[in-house]
Amino acid sequence: xxxxxxxxxxxxxxxxxxxxxxxxxxxxxxxxxxxxxxxxxxxxxxxxxxxxxxxxxxxxxxxxxxxxxxxxxxxxxxxxxxxxxxxxxxxxxxxxxxxxxxxxxxxxxxxxxxxxxxxxxxxxxxxxxxxxxxxxxxxxxxxxxxxxxxxxxxxxxxxxxxxxxxxxxxxxxxxxxxxxxxxxxxxxxxxxxxxxxxxxxxxxxxxxxxxxxxxxxxxxxxxxxxxxxxxxxxxxxxxxxxxxxxxxxxxxxxxxxxxxxxxxxxxxxxxxxxxxxxxxxxxxxxxxxxxxxxxxxxxxxxxxxxxxxxxxxxxxxxxxxxxxxxxxxxxxxxxxxxxxxxxxxxxxxxxxxxxxxxxxxxxxxxxxxxxxxxxxxxxxxxxxxxxxxxxxxxxxxxxxxxxxxxxxxx
Amino acid sequence: xxxxxxxxxxxxxxxxxxxxxxxxxxxxxxxxxxxxxxxxxxxxxxxxxxxxxxxxxxxxxxxxxxxxxxxxxxxxxxxxxxxxxxxxxxxxxxxxxxxxxxxxxxxxxxxxxxxxxxxxxxxxxxxxxxxxxxxxxxxxxxxxxxxxxxxxxxxxxxxxxxxxxxxxxxxxxxxxxxxxxxxxxxxxxxxxxxxxxxxxxxxxxxxxxxxxxxxxxxxxxxx
Amino acid sequence: xxxxxxxxxxxxxxxxxxxxxxxxxxxxxxxxxxxxxxxxxxxxxxxxxxxxxxxxxxxxxxxxxxxxxxxxxxxxxxxxxxxxxxxxxxxxxxxxxxxxxxxxxxxxxxxxxxxxxxxxxxxxxxxxxxxxxxxxxxxxxxxxxxxxxxxxxxxxxxxxxxxxxxxxxxxxxxxxxxxxxxxxxxxxxxxxxxxxxxxxxxxxxxxxxxxxxxxxxxxxxxxxxxxxxxxxxxxxxxxxxxxxxxxxxxxxxxxxxxxxxxxxxxxxxxxxxxxxxxxxxxxxxxxxxxxxxxx
Numbered sequence: 033x034x035x036x037x038x039x040x041x042x043x044x045x046x047x048x049x050x051x052x053x054x055x056x057x058x059x060x061x062x063x064x065x066x067x068x069x070x071x072x073x074x075x076x077x078x079x080x081x082x083x084x085x086x087x088x089x090x091x092x093x094x095x096x097x098x099x100x101x102x103x104x105x106x107x108x109x110x111x112x113x114x115x116x117x118x119x120x121x122x123x124x125x126x127x128x129x130x131x132x133x134x135x136x137x138x139x140x141x142x143x144x145x146x147x148x149x150x151x152x153x154x155x156x157x158x159x160x161x162x163x164x165x166x167x168x169x170x171x172x173x174x175x176x177x178x179x180x181x182x183x184x185x186x187x188x189x190x191x192x193x194x195x196x197x198x199x200x201x202x203x204x205x206x207x208x209x210x211x212x213x214x215x216x217x218x219x220x221x222x223x224x225x226x227x228x229x230x231x232x233x234x235x236x237x238x239x240x241x242x243x244x245x246x247x248x249x250x251x252x253x254x255x256x257x258x259x260x261x262x263x264x265x266x267x268x269x270x271x272x273x274x275x276x277x278x279x280x281x282x283x284x285x286x287x288x289x290x291x292x293x294x295x296x297x298x299x300x301x302x303x304x305x306x307x308x309x310x311x312x313x314x315x316x317x318x319x320x321x322x323x324x325x326x327x328x329x330x331x332x333x334x335x336x337x338x339x340x341x342x343x344x345x346x347x348x349x350x351x352x353x354x355x356x357x358x359x360x361x362x363x364x365x366x367x368x369x370x371x372x373x374x375x376x377x378x379x380x381x382x383x384x385x386x387x388x389x390x391x392x393x394x395x396x397x398x399x400x401x402x403x404x405x406x407x408x409x410x411x412x413x414x415x416x417x418x419x420x421x422x423x424x425x426x427x428x429x430x431x432x433x434x435x436x437x438x439x440x441x442x
Numbered sequence: 443x444x445x446x447x448x449x450x451x452x453x454x455x456x457x458x459x460x461x462x463x464x465x466x467x468x469x470x471x472x473x474x475x476x477x478x479x480x481x482x483x484x485x486x487x488x489x490x491x492x493x494x495x496x497x498x499x500x501x502x503x504x505x506x507x508x509x510x511x512x513x514x515x516x517x518x519x520x521x522x523x524x525x526x527x528x529x530x531x532x533x534x535x536x537x538x539x540x541x542x543x544x545x546x547x548x549x550x551x552x553x554x555x556x557x558x559x560x561x562x563x564x565x566x567x568x569x570x571x572x573x574x575x576x577x578x579x580x581x582x583x584x585x586x587x588x589x590x591x592x593x594x595x596x597x598x599x600x601x602x603x604x605x606x607x608x609x610x611x612x613x614x615x616x617x618x619x620x621x622x623x624x625x626x627x628x629x630x631x632x633x634x635x636x637x638x639x640x641x642x643x644x645x646x647x648x649x650x651x652x653x654x655x656x657x658x659x660x661x662x663x664x665x
Numbered sequence: 666x667x668x669x670x671x672x673x674x675x676x677x678x679x680x681x682x683x684x685x686x687x688x689x690x691x692x693x694x695x696x697x698x699x700x701x702x703x704x705x706x707x708x709x710x711x712x713x714x715x716x717x718x719x720x721x722x723x724x725x726x727x728x729x730x731x732x733x734x735x736x737x738x739x740x741x742x743x744x745x746x747x748x749x750x751x752x753x754x755x756x757x758x759x760x761x762x763x764x765x766x767x768x769x770x771x772x773x774x775x776x777x778x779x780x781x782x783x784x785x786x787x788x789x790x791x792x793x794x795x796x797x798x799x800x801x802x803x804x805x806x807x808x809x810x811x812x813x814x815x816x817x818x819x820x821x822x823x824x825x826x827x828x829x830x831x832x833x834x835x836x837x838x839x840x841x842x843x844x845x846x847x848x849x850x851x852x853x854x855x856x857x858x859x860x861x862x863x864x865x866x867x868x869x870x871x872x873x874x875x876x877x878x879x880x881x882x883x884x885x886x887x888x889x890x891x892x893x894x895x896x897x898x899x900x901x902x903x904x905x906x907x908x909x910x911x912x913x914x915x916x917x918x919x920x921x922x923x924x925x926x927x928x929x930x931x932x933x934x935x936x937x938x939x940x941x942x943x944x945x946x947x948x949x950x951x952x953x954x955x956x957x958x959x960x
Contacts, residue, residue, distance in 0.1 A: 037651060041649075044648065045623065155632055157578055159494050159576065180576070387637070389642075441658060450754070453761060536744075538770070661717065663719035
């Protein structure tokens with residue numbers, strides 16, 4: 033009896049290994065790369081344009097009406113993107129839509145924020161650095177302590193691996209005074225000194241209220257943004273920019289994106305939804321890109337098989353919208369073949385940067401593979417215990433491999 | 443009778459246990475001095491930045507990653523290769539003890555020594571890291587070590603299983619399977635990346651059951 | 666009488682090759698059996714099945730009343746095995762191996778082991794790995810004796826032993842078994858040794874049992890005759906009287922269980938004259954070759 037259990041344990045392990053490797057191996061052999069287009073919006077022709085690579089290192093440059101362009105022509109269509117080259121070639125226009133244009137102006141008035149799944153909630157060590165927000169120097173000075181935010185705020189001295197009591201107390205008192213309720217639910221900042229200035233930390237307290245914390249001349253400066261308990265914040269991205277239009281943005285639990293504006297922290301909702309089913313932004317599966325330019329703003333929601341782009345004017349009114357589509361992963365021939373052949377797939381790769389076992393399956397098609405496996409088992413090896421057939425019933429070709437490799441001893 | 447099995451396995455393992463214990467202490471000492479070196483060399487704050495931002499600690503404690511794997515393999519080899527050469531396993535299978543008790547206790551005893559080393563490493567790691575770093579980093583280091591300990595356990599069970607299997611064809615199959623499984627325990631490139639640890643623990647927990655089949659095949663003279 | 670070993674319709678295939686064909690064998694208690702058989706005749710297969718390390722394709726092999734591949738631990742306590750090559754735990758010392766085994770047998774008689782070890786003259790912490798084949802065989806024998814089993818199965822006990830150790834082995838075995846009503850099942854390639862110690866012989870032929878009979882009877886009943894006749898090639902062959910026949914030029918050697926008179930009569934019916942038919946005495950080895958042939 034134990035020997036039978038032992039054999040099935042081995043078969044189970046073979047099923048696991050097969051499910052982990054065979055589908056990927058199959059993709060590696062049979063999947064053809066799909067080139068995705070890079071979409072943009074030209075203020076010169078007021079229409080969407082895109083580039084797409086061809087096999088032989090060739091690149092198409094088109095607009096959505098079907099016209100194609102040479103490389104330099106294409107660059108001229110997108111001055112905000114290619115201003116450096118255009119400037120060098122003396123082809124940068126002097127004004128666009130009534131606004132004066134130069135390389136310097138473009139640089140100063142452009143900003144990009146990107147949220148890809150791997151930035152949504154990656155594994156991090158929860159220790160932070162607090163910059164001096166109003167220092168004497170032109171660059172941000174990297175501090176020499178770190179702080180933790182949890183049940184309280186504490187600054188730590190790495191040299192002695194101990195708590196800096198005075199500084200910690202100063203911040204604790206300031207936060208308590210303004211009504212901040214520990215423990216901290218979420219905190220975010222742009223933790224690099226390679227930015228023009230520092231806007232510190234946005235912190236969600238235990239009551240779900242959002243606070244803004246900075247260190248000014250060594251002293252804590254904290255404000256209650258008023259962004260309230262009803263907004264379920266999933267993640268915050270801070271991005272300092274001399275334009276000082278917004279601090280950064282908030283990703284909510286229900287996949288909405290809001291800019292945190294400098295106008296008293298008023299939130300500005302960014303449209304990421306689509307009329308097409310499955311193309312509204314979902315943080316775990318799609319990337320959202322938000323570009324600010326001198327005369328407009330672009331939003332792109334990029335997912336498996338589509339790029340949905342919305343152009344807004346400077347007042348956030350929708351100006352234009354277009355979606356480009358290509359074969360999504362599930363509709364590629366290799367994927368379709370896989371769904372029939374393999375009843376499920378085991379993966380340890382996680383787009384959110386974790387090592388996690390996940391199972392994916394396509395039920396109706398999987399039954400075909402299972403049926404074929406059962407038939408194969410019957411043909412290759414007639415007399416088998418019922419349990420062998422049961423295993424193949426549930427695990428298809430993976431179980432078939434296991435059961436055929438490890439014969440019952442009789 | 444189980445005491446006799448313990449006696450037999452201990453005779454085979456005792457030098458290895460002592461050497462591994464020594465290596466464990468040396469590894470911990472080495473990790474501690476590596477950490478210290480980097481702190482001195484980079485300056486405490488900069489070092490913390492590398493540890494936090496670039497997973498530097500994983501490099502410093504690489505022996506904690508590797509040692510359970512080596513130990514598991516060495517123990518399995520020391521315990522079961524002497525038993526399988528020239529079909530010597532026949533001696534053990536003829537002992538008046540059930541096959542189940544014989545195999546499971548032999549593997550169980552080897553695993554207890556391996557587990558002792560793992561626990562030793564775990565607490566040693568805790569000590570070494572907390573000398574220099576705050577709890578946030580300590581807990582990340584400890585959580586990162588768990589898949590490695592599972593990997594070491596896995597290789598012990600699978601190597602024992604492969605050695606006890608009489609036929610080379612099956613050994614190769616099991617070997618491929620083992621390689622595919624073991625690599626999954628070492629996929630992290632930063633701290634505490636493993637979620638669904640329960641799945642990994644479950645897989646390792648069922649591995650000891652595989653050895654019964656090898657014993658069964660040996661007894662039947664199967665090829 | 667209860668049989669210590671009983672094989673019923675034992676059949677075994679190695680892949681497509683039939684090695685044992687419907688073997689039936691009964692072994693009585695309290696005697697020493699020697700199994701002889703040429704390589705490839707199924708002797709090793711039978712022993713492996715008996716020792717419980719091979720599952721027969723079909724048929725049964727009962728040892729002490731239980732199926733040999735499924736012996737209960739309690740029954741295994743009563744069976745002492747000597748594995749081909751004198752297998753032992755090489756990594757143990759003389760003292761360690763005794764300490765280990767004694768824990769498994771409630772009736773452990775340590776004095777038998779230590780008697781033999783004294784004769785061996787090695788230190789107690791001498792590793793078995795560092796012993797010669799012969800020294801190791803003593804250790805293994807000592808362990809079996811101390812176990813005090815009802816049944817001893819000694820597979821190729823002479824392998825790798827020089828004559829001195831072979832003789833020692835036989836002597837000790839005979840002493841040990843005397844008056845104890847133990848059953849011994851042994852195999853060897855050195856048939857002279859087997860001759861000294863066995864009560865009964867079991868001879869394996871191609872796929873089946875050739876004979877099982879007490880050694881004394883075999884010696885009494887099995888005869889070897891020679892004569893010279895140039896004209897019998899093709900006419901003279903094995904039949905119900907003649908077990909085996911060999912030709913060398915005109916010299917013919919005959920083996921038979923029948924008496925000289927019966928053989929002469931039989932030859933006459935075949936039309937063969939054998940006036941110079943003479944009996945030749947055989948030892949067991951010669952008898953064995955006579956039974957199974959030189960090839």
